[in-house]
Amino acid sequence: MAGVQYLQDCSLRAKMLLILLALLSLAKSDDSDHSECKDKDSINVSCSTPGSHMIASQTIVVCPSDCSKEEVHGSDIYTDKSSICGAAFHSGIITERGGAACFKKTSGIHEYHGTTRNQISSLGHGPWYASFVVTPPHKDFILTVEADCITTVNEIPEGTVKYVRQPSVKNTQMLIFKTFFASY
Template sequence: MDNDICVWGTDVYTDDSSICKAAIHAGTLGNNGGLVTVKKTAGLSSYSGSTRNGVTTRDDGSWPGSFVFYNASRPQTPKTTNTPTQKPPVQGTCSTTAKDLQESIALVHCPSGCMVNGSNVWGTDVYTDDSSICKAAIHAGTLSNNGGLVTVKKTTGQSSYIGSTKNGVKTRNYGSWPGSFVFYNTSRPQIPKTTNTPTQKLPGSFFYV
């Protein structure tokens, strides 16, 4: 790892951060390199740095673009805490939130119909931890309205959340909130879009891993 190449953020990174170094920080990739799938997302008003997997990232203020690691393959340096499938899934409802989960990473079974029956959702790709998990999963494109399994990872709170309309679900803007969640290393979305299938192209080559 080259310490001169900067990364800003945790789980959600500024779009001028090193992808490969961020992947090591996120636990999606080992230092030996490999394939990761990157999804561009909206910019945030602030980014929180942290130290994980031997990589230290930086804090930053408002930035116009971000990225997350989307539907990545199994990390090459997994930890036991990143293996939520060792425990049975939580039987969720359309109103279940990340606050209701005991573990920092949990497999949640969502029922059908949460597009209509789910409670409010705040954010895009990174959601407040009092948002409906199952309705957020439909918004994120990780789940269809028929329900299914999603993997939820609790993350640090953000100073602001940006709402949007995707996949028939409208989420809301919000200011500072102490806790968040993202969908972590989930299986292939049940309602995929061609724009979310970068593996149809050859992976890019990067010099830093």
């Protein structure tokens, strides 16, 4: 059946895309001050997950898209009641498309200053007992992204893929045309 052949080809393309998406994450990373954050595994968090919900003292978190509206307290050092993804967005580590960040718990400080960065305003806060910082993940971190035949480039976090060659729409239509008529 031609339709079944198309689904098998689609599944193969989806698997190939998954392999390509498992490339090195180049999301604004360098080797400064976070060389210890080289976790191979990551934790998916929601936009609203606060630092206080993290069990590990240090780990790589993966944020979904659209986390720019989350409440954060501080700049560079955030209270642990702040959204991790909001802090990563405020710091410029992730974009509206989401991405990965290194999360690290730190001690509380006496005063947290609010600033406006990357279109998000953080709030100031008085003394708080626990804090966290976010930095880019190590350059060797690999972020795996699930994709299928209808996944668009805008659904893939920026900086995740080093290079993906996508067939043009014309070539894809020609492949579908050939697939359906080759079986007749």
